[in-house]
Amino acid sequence: MATPRVREPRPASFWLLGGVFAAFVLFLYGPMLAIFVLSFQGPEGGLTFPMRGWSLYWFRQLWEGIGVVDIGAALRRSLALGAVVMVCTVAFSLLAGLAYRKKLPGGTPLFYVVVASLIMPSIIVSLGIGLLFRLVDTGAKAVLEAHFPALLDAYTSALGMFTSGLGAQLTWTLPFGLLIMFAVFNRFNPAYEEAARDLGASPWQAFRHVVLPLIGPSLVGVGMFGFTLSWDEIARSSQVMGDFNTLPLELQGLTTTVTTPVIYALGTVTTVISFAVMGLTLGLVWLWRRHRG
Structure with a gap:
């Protein structure tokens, strides 16, 4: 008869490290949980504890609007920009990953240039892109004034959400997408692709029916990174959005003017x-893998 195994007591270091980890999690998510709780206060609620009732009052206030700021329009702008950034990040990351599968002339300097945008201060990137588009404005107005004066009054600025704003956010999302695709193709077994080619598949057919289904879940993850990074971006967007702000920029501005829990309700909705x-x-990843299985 087997002797029951005696469970050894955990060493003191386990409890010490566990306490450190618990403190880290509390430090990381505690403020967010506090905002969630305070956003459900009653009409007499304030910005600090203790709670003053429970209701959805501040969410109704948010729906009706916050002063002169159109939160609904800012939300739609952020969703639209995030969707475009997501599509561009997936497409460019996939193309770059495929290009780097073989020896790419100038690939090493290009890689360092792309990754360098991760370590550069975000505000510097934003200022640089904003300055570049203002120079474009100056050149475009000079050309219009010299050759097409009738169009000069109709021209406003090249700065905008889907021009300079899109470019600024891609400097943040593309390096992450590229690094993910490098990891994916580093583990990719080319034997599957070679087998498809041996069976008569064209390069496009091998990519569509073999490569793409295998890397599909990773592409979904790249898309998630692209959208969420764009959704929360402030510093790189601060100088390049032109006449319209995204939701994070509006939220940043409201923190200095709004003194009610409606700002917490907005933070809860965005989270x-x-x-x-x-x-x-x-x-989507679970459904993709289940369909493949």
Whole structure:
């Protein structure tokens, strides 16, 4: 008869490290949980504890609008820009990953240039892109004034969400997408692709029916990174959005003027959208793998 195994007591270092980890998690998520709780206060609620009732009052206030700021329009702008950034990040990261599977002339300097944008101060990137587009404005107005004066009054600026704003955010999302695709193709077994070619598949057919299904879940993850990074971006967007602000920029401005829990309600809504995108991504990956299985 087997002797029952005696469970050894955990060493003191386990409890010490566990306490450090618990303190880190509390430090990381405690402020966010506090905002969630305070956003559900009653009409007499304030910006600090203790709670003053429970209700959805401040969410109704948010829906009706906050002063002169159109939160609904800012939300739609952020969703639209995030969707475009997501598509561009997936497409460019995939193309770059495929290009780097073989020896690419100038590939090493290009890689360092792309990754360098991760370590550069975000505000410097934003200022540089904003300055570049203002120079474009100056050149465009000079050309219009010299050759097409009738069009000069109609020209406003090259600065905008889907021009300079899109470019600034791609400097943040593309390096992450590229690094993910490098990791994916580093583990990719080319034997599957070679077998398809041996069976008569064209390069496009081998990519569509072999490579793409295998790397599909990773592409979904790249898309999630692209959207969530764009959704939360402030520093790189601060100098390049032109006449319209995204939701994070509006939220940053409201923190100095709004003194009610409606700002917490807005933070709760934006966080819920971020978690919803991550949940949708995980669901798509699960469905993809189940379909393959």
